[in-house]
Amino acid sequence: MSVNARHAVVFLVAISFGLSALSVPAETRLGIASLSLASGVAGFSLMAGAALLASRWRWLEAVFGGLDRVYQVHKWLGIWALVMASVHLAFKAGLSSWDVAPILSLPGDVTRLVRQLSFVALMLIVLLALNRKIPFSTWRWWHKLSGPFLLIVIAHWLSIKSPILLHSPAGWWLAGMATLGVLGAGWKLLLYPWLSSHADYRIVGVTPGQSAVRIELLPTGRAIAFRPGQFGFLVLQVEGLREPHPFTLAGAPDAEGRVVFMIRALGDHTRRLVAEAVPGMLAAVYAPFGKFERRANSTCEIWIAGGVGISPFLAWLDDAQASGLERVNLFYFHTPGRSFPAPHELAELTAARGVALTCIDSGPDSPAFADALTTIVRNAGAENVDIDFCGPAGLLHATRALL
Template sequence: MRIVGLVLIAVACLVPVYWFTPLAATRDPIAVFSQYLGSSALILMGINQFIATRAPGLETVFGSLDRIYVLHKWLGVLAMVAMGLHDIVDAEMNGLRGGPLSGIAEDIGEVSLYGLLILALASVITFIPYHLWKWSHRLIGIFFFLGAFHFFFIEKPFSNTDPLGIYISAFCLLGIVSYLWMSLLRPMAPRGHRYIVSSVKHLGGLTEVELAPKGRGLKHKAGQFAFLSFKGNGLTEEHPFTLSCAPVQDRTLRFSVKDLGDYTRRLRQGVQVGAEALVSGPHGHFSMPSGRDPQVWVGAGVGITPFLAFAESLKEKETGPVKLYYCVREREDIPYAVELETIAEEVDCLELIIVNSAEGIRLTPERIAADLGGHLSQAHLFFCGPVAMRKSLKSGLVLKGLRASRFHFEEFQMRTGIGLGALAAWLWDRGVYAAEKRRAEKLQAAE
């Protein structure tokens, strides 16, 4: 997540303080503060609606799309907190003259508040089925519109045509236009590159789909992902999947999809050769660095997909030594093992290491550090797999000398809870890490 994007959002929320401060000197300061909280909630929600459009340039400002999804979640949480406090803290002021719609606007504000709170709660309760969450999530824009109506017509100590009113109205309009674009206009003219399914293979629990372009095709980098949808068979809703192939001149694509939910099960059963597909993107900044520093790739299960593209790209790229750890649970039928072994034979810098937990083998920070033979601090580590495994490897490797900035991963979970338990665990881990680091420093000093 880029710091410049976070700073811009913070500045957008702080700018109204310039106009609210003089109001607090002549009006009830508590009520003014409540109105500032309500205004900040509208600003945050307007920005949140906009970043959900995946408009060009957003990744330049806010970081890769996977981080934008995390930002989207937390902006929603902050907006709900600000809106809830606005409702709790009395915002009424004496001496204000409301218009004919001020009473209705008051009631609509309550509807907006509780509607958004319910939908926000549904977003972070991850056991709700994805298709139901997706359907309910689309209603957020309607309740945001009601919140904007509340702002436009409620009694307040400034006019909509004042600088403060124009400023907040601009974010309301930004959110409304973004919502209309995503809900009405974009579905009528879907953007992306049109493809034809040229091959479908079932590899254990994976469905491999190869696509041939109908036009120019998609230009991507190894490690990126794209949004994929198909015409008919209940597969018209787009979903993000990693591209499991390196770029080629004819721009054919390959997706390797794990059977993990309703959509992926329908894809496995319904996609056929000759079907029309739409691919939009590419997205993500999960890409190999330049230079000849050693690299470690860790792919667990379906997390091997970006490294298939990485490995293929080594045929055309000079790099330092690469160790690929392919972590699996099966004794037989390991998808892509033969393909990776073939590439490793062709590319001198690539070493493939299969770590099979069914044989009692586990990948540990100690093993990675030992395999690198003292070059851990110079290495780049790329990880794609379960979150718990990622956290364990990162904390252990950082303790052993890996730079935290050189541990690369993407947030492939597009829908998560608010993570209070994870936050507590993270704080505990940070405390344990700090204690272990101090202990190691003391032992080193004693030696």
């Protein structure tokens, strides 16, 4: 079982509230002041946790079930950090009966400034992260300030008068979370471009489609090792296209170290990438990431792809080492005029690998989809069917409802 956003938020908040309660007199633990104190500790912990998840460390994928899910948890940790910080700001986290002292003494005006800046910084991080209208190139640089902003929040914790001693359970908890958050942010900001798993490539082929493109790259030195279904961050060494974006590796590994990306123009960055990518361009690929893998020894497999979600399945079809493809049924949802690859091209590939293909251009409510899926599951037996899905949320919800 993988950890999801709810698990992570509840765990960090519960630990923060429990340890905060141990730091104040028992008779005050149910008061507003204790709520404010615990909310401050929880907000700090959630923010530090979000900074840790931003590191893209490989072990985090194993805990959360994939880097895409790590990003979902990262987003919700930030949102709930702002909620907890707002509660902390709204009420005074102190009583005259509490024995309080700062861990690090700063001048009073500096302490007040740090306290105010810590909330403003957290608010800016979350609001910028949720604003989809900001161009990605601008948003990325603003979001990089999350690491330095965390240092401001740490300074607030150390300088504010609090009943939490450094050598108390809550103090050790805050110190540990601060350390993890700073390590994660420091790695991502300072060391990631040099020490993370990546390799240099050159574009050798560009196949355009309707508002999409297929890019083939060959390594200029060593190649990255990956498995079909994984994804990587593509960085083109061209002014304006240097921001890393995640794309599924749409081909299987080969002797040349070739990597293939299927990219659809969905935003400002991808629109420019689709329009300007040409053979000869240099690039860096940071990979591999992802846990989208076929299960071995399945009696019946159903693959459901929507739009560019066909990419990981193309990699599975391209895998010369793959076996058991004759038991696969592939459903490809596409929009006429925007299909990439075109249905007839996909039909040739699936026929060569013995995969049964059903192309649907009428949406997830198509009777053809319902009838075909029902027939397959009935004939194989529900307990013998494995389903892999990659596509938009609407198609996922419709598929789950049908199942």
